[in-house]
Amino acid sequence: MDSRTAAHALNEIAALLELHGDNKFKTRAYRQAAKAVLALDADDLTPLVRSGELATLKGVGPATLSVLEDLVATGDSEYLDLLREKTPEGLIEMLRVPGLGTAKIHLIHRGLGLETLHELEEAARDGRLAGLPRFGAKTAEKVLKGIAFLKETGALVLYPHASAEAGRLLASVRRHPDVGRAELAGSVRRRREVIRDVDVVAACRAHPATVAASFAHAPGVRDIVGGGSRSVTVRYVDGTLLDLHCVRPAEFAVALWRATGSAEHVAEVTAHAAARGFAIDGDELRDESGRPVELADEAAFYATLGLAFIPPELREGRGEVAAAARALPELIGAGDIRGVLHCHSQYSDGASTIAEMAEAARARGWRYLGVSDHSQSAFYAGGLARDAILRQHDEIDDVNASLASSGFRVLKGIEADILPCGRVDYDAEVLDRFDYVIGSIHSRFGMGETQMTERVLKALGDPHLTILGHPTGRLLLTREPYAIDMGAVIERAGEVGAAIELNADPHRLDLDWRLCRQAKEANVLVEIGPDAHSTHGLDNVEIGVGIARKGWLERADVLNARGADEVLAFAQARRARA
Ligand SMILES: [Zn+2]
Numbered sequence: 001m002d003s004r005t006a007a008h009a010l011n012e013i014a015a016l017l018e019l020h021g022d023n024k025f026k027t028r029a030y031r032q033a034a035k036a037v038l039a040l041d042a043d044d045l046t047p048l049v050r051s052g053e054l055a056t057l058k059g060v061g062p063a064t065l066s067v068l069e070d071l072v073a074t075g076d077s078e079y080l081d082l083l084r085e086k087t088p089e090g091l092i093e094m095l096r097v098p099g100l101g102t103a104k105i106h107l108i109h110r111g112l113g114l115e116t117l118h119e120l121e122e123a124a125r126d127g128r129l130a131g132l133p134r135f136g137a138k139t140a141e142k143v144l145k146g147i148a149f150l151k152e153t154g155a156l157v158l159y160p161h162a163s164a165e166a167g168r169l170l171a172s173v174r175r176h177p178d179v180g181r182a183e184l185a186g187s188v189r190r191r192r193e194v195i196r197d198v199d200v201v202a203a204c205r206a207h208p209a210t211v212a213a214s215f216a217h218a219p220g221v222r223d224i225v226g227g228g229s230r231s232v233t234v235r236y237v238d239g240t241l242l243d244l245h246c247v248r249p250a251e252f253a254v255a256l257w258r259a260t261g262s263a264e265h266v267a268e269v270t271a272h273a274a275a276r277g278f279a280i281d282g283d284e285l286r287d288e289s290g291r292p293v294e295l296a297d298e299a300a301f302y303a304t305l306g307l308a309f310i311p312p313e314l315r316e317g318r319g320e321v322a323a324a325a326r327a328l329p330e331l332i333g334a335g336d337i338r339g340v341l342h343c344h345s346q347y348s349d350g351a352s353t354i355a356e357m358a359e360a361a362r363a364r365g366w367r368y369l370g371v372s373d374h375s376q377s378a379f380y381a382g383g384l385a386r387d388a389i390l391r392q393h394d395e396i397d398d399v400n401a402s403l404a405s406s407g408f409r410v411l412k413g414i415e416a417d418i419l420p421c422g423r424v425d426y427d428a429e430v431l432d433r434f435d436y437v438i439g440s441i442h443s444r445f446g447m448g449e450t451q452m453t454e455r456v457l458k459a460l461g462d463p464h465l466t467i468l469g470h471p472t473g474r475l476l477l478t479r480e481p482y483a484i485d486m487g488a489v490i491e492r493a494g495e496v497g498a499a500i501e502l503n504a505d506p507h508r509l510d511l512d513w514r515l516c517r518q519a520k521e522a523n524v525l526v527e528i529g530p531d532a533h534s535t536h537g538l539d540n541v542e543i544g545v546g547i548a549r550k551g552w553l554e555r556a557d558v559l560n561a562r563g564a565d566e567v568l569a570f571a572q573a574r575r576a577r578a
């Protein structure tokens with residue numbers, strides 16, 4: 001019994017308990033145990049049970065331990081089987097519909113006796129779902145949209161989840177005795193915002209096809225869903241997909257390149273190679289005489305073709321091959337970030353104090369932290385009334401006084417709601433008190449495109465607004481962007497000298513990377529905002545930088561790659577221009 005399979009079983013127990021309306025503490029215990037076991041990353045838990053190590057593992061209690069012992073001894077859990085018998089499979093599927101939690105599904109099942117996704121769809125159409133207490137027509141419509149969305153995006157997961165999975169899978173491939181070298185490829189390496197499967201390229205000491213085939217029996221594998229002789233697509237018990245490409249060591253460089261780029265990138269490089277008399281044949285590059293070219297790594301591959309090394313994030317077939325023949329942008333790196341501007345504290349809906357956030361930012365090597373709590377209209381998120389702002393500013397002055405010797409600074413910002421009429425929350429007297437203002441939309445997402453665009457253009461007309469926050473409001477895999485003409489918004493931001501945010505919360509990653517270049521061309525600075533609601537949330541910056549790199553952004557294009565004084569001057573200049 002391996003970690004992944006055991007954790008999956010524990011998580012399944014938690015979900016089933018929730019569906020049956022069991023108490024929160026019980027379900028939380030199973031999820032915690034799952035997390036702890038997954039972190040062990042063991043191919044076989046048996047020795048850990050025998051040595052008693054599992055019993056003392058943090059996060060594992062008596063009930064979860066007995067399930068784990070059962071799993072290790074028999075490969076199954078009697079308790080899980082019992083719960084499964086009591087639960088129609090369709091209910092578990094319903095959990096994947098955006099907006100439907102275990103509590104609602106519990107009500108749907110009890111109230112209407114629905115057991116499949118198909119039945120749920122019908123009930124949402126014919127009005128039965130709307131008739132349930134606490135549901136209504138709006139909820140039914142949302143469920144229909146959610147089911148349609150699920151059909152489209154079903155197999156996708158967010159980047160941080162995929163990236164963590166990818167790390168574990170890569171480690172397991174590297175543990176294989178016949179694998180010499182293995183690296184991540186595919187959309188994880190390109191740092192896409194959502195991921196379907198994890199690609200790994202492995203250079204094999206034994207015959208590649210034999211190594212590929214051996215993964216069918218690896219721990220935690222449910223089935224083989226595709227592949228050729230030297231590549232295999234493995235599905236694990238928790239639904240994770242691994243695309244494993246096994247090659248001879250001499251083919252590694254080309255194989256890694258081929259498994260990393262998007263189809264468009266691979267096609268463009270292949271055409272470029274052909275124009276220079278080379279041919280890419282499987283995982284080999286051949287010269288004019290048809291002889292395979294020896295390549296030490298990807299850099300040598302690009303160099304042989306007369307191209308600069310193309311960073312993986314750019315390999316999307318959006319002009320990078322032509323640019324690599326001349327000059328590629330010098331992409332921003334995580335080390336270029338000097339501070340952060342979009343952070344919440346306990347004053348609104350954050351979990352940490354200002355001093356804690358400042359310390360955590362300093363520990364990450366940054367020179368400033370901007371506090372931007374919610375504004376008064378965002379009452380649901382503890383938005384700040386005038387007196388709370390004054391208190392907060394006093395506290396920031398105190399924190400700054402205590403940090404004076406370190407040179408680190410806390411800036412006074414706000415995430416002010418852009419009201420439905422396009423006004424920025426607060427009057428000018430209050431807005432003038434802030435070092436900078438992030439303006440965001442948090443209400444009335446359903447406006448038509450003309451109205452919504454007008455709303456944002458009007459807000460951009462307020463010289464207090466320094467940065468337009470999460471400009472399309474999308475929540476990846478959950479909520480579509482609102483209808484808005486981003487071309488017009490970017491153009492106006494350029495005209496008035498406002499920055500646009502690349503919100504680095506992995507659920508948002510908004511501005512979309514495909515639009516970052518458009519912002520750059522319109523001379524709009526991009527602010528990479530962690531939207532941190534705790535010290536831990538500051539880690540979002542690294543994910544945001546990955547997306548900025550996908551958007552071709554350089555250090556000079558990013559507002560918070562500048563020092564605090566320059567940020568303040570930027571906000572001041574905008575106010576002075578008005
Ligand atoms: Zn926000």
Ligand SMILES: [Zn+2]
Binds near residue numbers: 342344415531
């Ligand atoms: Zn925020």
